[in-house]
Amino acid sequence: MIQDLVDLALGANRVLTYAGYVLLAGTLTFWSVVWPDGRRNRRLVVLALTGTAAMIMGTLSSPVIQLIFGGRLLGDVVSPLGGAAQLVRLAALVAAMFFLPDIISGAVVGWRRIVALTLVVVIAASMVAQSDAIGGPWEIAKIGATGLHVLATCAWLGGLVALAAVLIPGENVHELDRLIPRFSRVAQLSVATLVITGIVHALAVAGGVYQLASSRYGLVLLIKIAIFGLMLLMGNEGRKYAARAAFRQSHLQPDAPLRAGGISTLAVVMGAELCIAFVILSTTSLLVMVAPHP
């Protein structure tokens, strides 16, 4: 019973860590790649700080939960590489927290962009170092696939959250025609990366097509893919609405009721997408728990 509760707590903690990663790394990527001038947007700053706090909590809580409630010793709950990766991640999170004012003191280009993306890569690498990509056969392929998967996740989901935070309040509709095309390119590249690396990683972890198809890991992965497909459909709808809203913004006379309607629809679609994104993160957490039983 207690072990079940510990497992549940660890699963919830994993979701918290993933969500924090998406918020922090996604916002940094959004600033660096999509909207360097978005540093003035306070909602994005709040997102980045919330993500930092969530990741710090998640990183510290994982061993604490196992030590206190799981009755285990430190040597049991952290491997040398995993523990070192967690400490490096904490260092990156401290850097994000203490140097965020410097990163966003100007447009996120040049050295600011390099620092921001370096933080993203370090945090992503620390997550890869703790994943099942380390060890076993096809290690290099698994590390590469997992690393790209994690980076693409933050670029896509994090960018989506950042975009929603900027656009849903309806105060920055004038940015639509600039942000949507940029984010679309990033999202397309990210989704393609997610699909390819997801396939490579799943096959490498399960050990082959047969093992993947006949395992619980494969079943949960199938559910995740279905949810992912649903999110892609929603994203496509959101993109269409956003494109129409941007067109109206650029080419038609301002029409308050029409614009409000377009943005509220966009808000609903993006809100649904974010809910699905949360479900995907939860499914990923579940995948970690059941992987793999070929």
Add this chain to the structure above:
Amino acid sequence: MLEPTSTRQRVSRLAPGGGAALGNSPLVRRSRAAGLRRALGLVLIGGLCAAAVTFYQESPELPRSGPEATTSTPLPTASSSAQSPSASSSTSAAKQPARTSAESEAKLPKGPGTTEPGILLMASPLSDGSFDIAEMVFLPVATSSIRLAPPKLTLAGSRFAKSKPVATQVQVSAADQPVMVPDGRVSRSMDITLLEPAKRIELRYNLRGITLRSVPSPAGRALTAIGPLAGVPKSLPVAMMVTGSTVLNIECPAIRHVQGQACSTGRPPRLHVKPKLPWSNAVIVVQFNLPRPQ
């Protein structure tokens, strides 16, 4: 803090009193606060990075429940063929005094699998010709998955060409956490992903399909070929021992010199393989009398 401040703005805010008043100006206070923030951030980052390096180097010495449990693991005996699935399935079970008071227990030898990287394989014959086997795996670095495969008996000679070894009732625990093996059976190569990276892995299983009755020979005389189930780097040493009052001799067919092939040391009921064989050559042929059914 988040608003950018140009040099011109800063200069325009300078106190008219000059240097004396400069120390009290909001600009200087803000600058000092920023400097303090950066310095504190750098100190924390440096400390965490140093902690990460130290942890990576020193963590193998951290207290863990694994070694205590490992060194007191019961040796397989002829009377322990029907293993309870819960016999070693939880962390708390590993700490039970009952486990250390079993009469079949013996102190494990130092060397591969216990105090240095490698495998310690302990085997004991059963009356049906199968062997009850325990493998203690100690890896040089933590791994997230392990490959399990029936031993390749080609090294044991043409006598075993038609043998199809199968491991049943396979139990695996990594860092004292139970790891699921599909159907508890290993009849072909498979990769098992661990819940978290581990350096110490323990396997218990029943190996069958490996014994040939010697004809003509005294009733019950048989030959069997044994090798480890766990896949590790080929150069890692494997220490092997066979226990049981009916065990007669051990041969190491992979050793090139004929003199070295009779490789057992010790006396029944406990025979050891004298050399530590590299994993790639870790196959022994055991001559024994089948224990009479009880």
